[in-house]
Amino acid sequence: MSDNRITLAVLDMAGTTVADDGLVLRAFAAAADAAGLPPEGAEADAARQYVLDTMGQSKIVVFRALFGDEDRAQAANVAFESTYDRLIDEGNAEPIPGAAESITALRETGIKVALTTGFSRGTQDKLLAALGWQTLADLTLAPSEAGRGRPYPDLILTALLRLQADDVKDVAVLGDTSNDVTSGLRAGAAVVAGTLTGAHDEHQLRAAGATHVVPSVREFAQLLLTR
Numbered sequence: 001m002s003d004n005r006i007t008l009a010v011l012d013m014a015g016t017t018v019a020d021d022g023l024v025l026r027a028f029a030a031a032a033d034a035a036g037l038p039p040e041g042a043e044a045d046a047a048r049q050y051v052l053d054t055m056g057q058s059k060i061v062v063f064r065a066l067f068g069d070e071d072r073a074q075a076a077n078v079a080f081e082s083t084y085d086r087l088i089d090e091g092n093a094e095p096i097p098g099a100a101e102s103i104t105a106l107r108e109t110g111i112k113v114a115l116t117t118g119f120s121r122g123t124q125d126k127l128l129a130a131l132g133w134q135t136l137a138d139l140t141l142a143p144s145e146a147g148r149g150r151p152y153p154d155l156i157l158t159a160l161l162r163l164q165a166d167d168v169k170d171v172a173v174l175g176d177t178s179n180d181v182t183s184g185l186r187a188g189a190a191v192v193a194g195t196l197t198g199a200h201d202e203h204q205l206r207a208a209g210a211t212h213v214v215p216s217v218r219e220f221a222q223l224l225l226t227r
Helices: 023-034 042-053 058-069 070-092 099-108 123-133 154-162 180-189 202-208 215-226
Strands: 009-010 112-116 139-141 169-175 191-195 212-214
Touching: 009 154, 009 215, 023 042, 023 070, 042 058, 042 212, 058 070, 070 123, 099 112, 099 215, 112 154, 139 154, 154 169, 169 180, 169 215, 180 191, 180 202, 191 202, 191 215, 202 212, 212 215
Parallel strands: 009 112, 009 169, 112 139, 169 191, 191 212
Antiparallel strands: none
């Protein structure tokens, strides 16, 4: 579009619009145990660091890279999802302050919103239900519905196709990890912003190539609304 107006915002969930508060690492502890990883020691420390470094990626892809064996990876994934789902059921799902209001404000001005995740569709649906967000966004996507998860551009490009944006330059992306940023850049989005409410800090987000770094989703919405 010639006026450079954003018509589609693609937002990550955990750490970006949904508070994580250590839930992913708690679920990973169960996944590591299911895969036979020692609970302490250099191997365990390296695995935790890898999980932190790859935040935003599809969890089964992370486990395949970590354990190098499909059976172990699948066992880890099942344990991760069941533990994360239980934590959600126990009332641990909380939105980032202002997230729902920001998404609503974007949609009220004609900007469509897609919520994406590195979780499975089942876990994403459970999280959406716990927050009462089933109809908050125009579209929700999990990696299995797009082809590949982050850092590939598939989730963003699938959202563009399904919500009929005219051009990748009409798209803005927000996430809390370097993988979110890489995904947005690979998709060709006009705005690829990092938020400081999640896994990676400002240095990591800028090093990945973020066009903007914002304190939270609130400031991201303000950026788009005044663009």
